[in-house]
Amino acid sequence: xxxxGKAGYQINAALIVENGSDLPPATAVEDGxxxxxxxxxxxxxxxKKGRKLRRSDLENRFGISIATAKRDIADLDADIEFVGxGKAGYxxxxxxxx
Numbered sequence: 001x002x003x004x005g006k007a008g009y010q011i012n013a014a015l016i017v018e019n020g021s022d023l024p025p026a027t028a029v030e031d032g033x034x035x036x037x038x039x040x041x042x043x044x045x046x047x048k049k050g051r052k053l054r055r056s057d058l059e060n061r062f063g064i065s066i067a068t069a070k071r072d073i074a075d076l077d078a079d080i081e082f083v084g085x086g087k088a089g090y091x092x093x094x095x096x097x098x
Contacts, residue, residue, distance in 0.1 A: 047093040
């Protein structure tokens with residue numbers, strides 16, 4: 001039922017839940033809602049708008065753990081860069097002029 005992997009815990013996409021009604025059965029939608037891809041997309045989109053984000057912004061926005069936020073950010077290393085140091089630092093979109 002639960003798959004663990006690089007993206008953290010996820011419901012198995014092959015799982016089908018029958019609800020006993022005339023409605024179509026519910027199936028797990030890969031990366032639906034607040035999944036890893038949508039979180040990463042939101043983070044990069046906000047950075048491209050010029051916002052300076054920290055890891056805690058991702059945690060607070062999606063209600064995820066520090067470990068999950070770190071994993072999401074690590075998967076974006078080609079699209080973002082860390083500016084500054086420590087708690088005073090923030091993430092920014094990678095400039096295309098590099």
